[in-house]
Amino acid sequence: LAKTTQPISMDSYEGQEVNITCSHNNIATNDYITWYQQFPSQGPRFIIQGYKTKVTNEVASLFIPADRKSSTLSLPRVSLSDTAVYYCLVGEKNRGSTLGRLYFGRGTQLTVWP
Amino acid sequence: NAGVMQNPRHLVRRRGQEARLRCSPMKGHSHVYWYRQLPEEGLKFMVYLQKENIIDESGMPKERFSAEFPKEGPSILRIQQVVRGDSAAYFCASSGGMNTEAFFGQGTRLTVV
Numbered sequence A: 001l002a003k004t005t006q007p008i009s010m011d012s013y014e015g016q017e018v019n020i021t022c023s024h025n026n027i028a029t030n031d032y033i034t035w036y037q038q039f040p041s042q043g044p045r046f047i048i049q050g051y052k053t054k055v056t057n058e059v060a061s062l063f064i065p066a067d068r069k070s071s072t073l074s075l076p077r078v079s080l081s082d083t084a085v086y087y088c089l090v091g092e093k094n095r096g097s098t099l100g101r102l103y104f105g106r107g108t109q110l111t112v113w114p
Numbered sequence B: 001n002a003g004v005m006q007n008p009r010h011l012v013r014r015r016g017q018e019a020r021l022r023c024s025p026m027k028g029h030s031h032v033y034w035y036r037q038l039p040e041e042g043l044k045f046m047v048y049l050q051k052e053n054i055i056d057e058s059g060m061p062k063e064r065f066s067a068e069f070p071k072e073g074p075s076i077l078r079i080q081q082v083v084r085g086d087s088a089a090y091f092c093a094s095s096g097g098m099n100t101e102a103f104f105g106q107g108t109r110l111t112v113v
Helices: none
Strands: A009-013 A018-023 A032-038 A045-050 A053-056 A061-064 A070-075 A084-091 A108-113 B005-007 B010-013 B019-024 B031-037 B043-050 B053-056 B065-068 B075-079 B088-095 B108-112
Touching (some): A009 A018, A018 A108, A032 A061, A045 A053, B019 B088, B019 B108, B031 B075, B043 B065, B075 B088
Parallel strands (some): A009 A108, B010 B108
Antiparallel strands (some): A018 A070, A032 A084, A053 A061, B005 B019, B019 B075, B043 B053, B065 B075, B088 B108
């Protein structure tokens, strides 16, 4: 499984765009990149998944360069409620899982200030 | 369609007691996963079950921990003779298949005193 590296913490202000970058130098050909969000006292929630180039949904955008050794989660115009831990996962199967398991690192604690 | 339900939300046990954590998957889901989150750490995979079968228990501690997912009823994570180091948040997730999205419950916070 490809190991991921992401910043431990980030700070932002309301209304700004936030970009969280994840490094996964050993990503394999069949690996997908998946991001989860976890609020305090709650379980993780799927945000977005991609394989290459750019993926966008109603919550975020995911940018993946051609070499796929990194990816960037982009949150447009964050609000206080976006304060959470964001996890980057890389896995062989769809949804970032391998044999049903998800591998979470420490994640990035995003704090949005008023 | 209710989400993944875990109970209790909070559980306090004295050292040496048993802890039983329950997880009811989403309707129609037959795959259940248990994760443990220690303070200030990410989630660690523990065990993956399908109905009446343990598929992968590579993340389970060798002693005192067991899990089941019977044909009827919720999945149970059982911790015998709890110690202070077992204090953590235990999350359950369910999915409809190996390659489909997993949905997480709100977790059970176990405190061992």
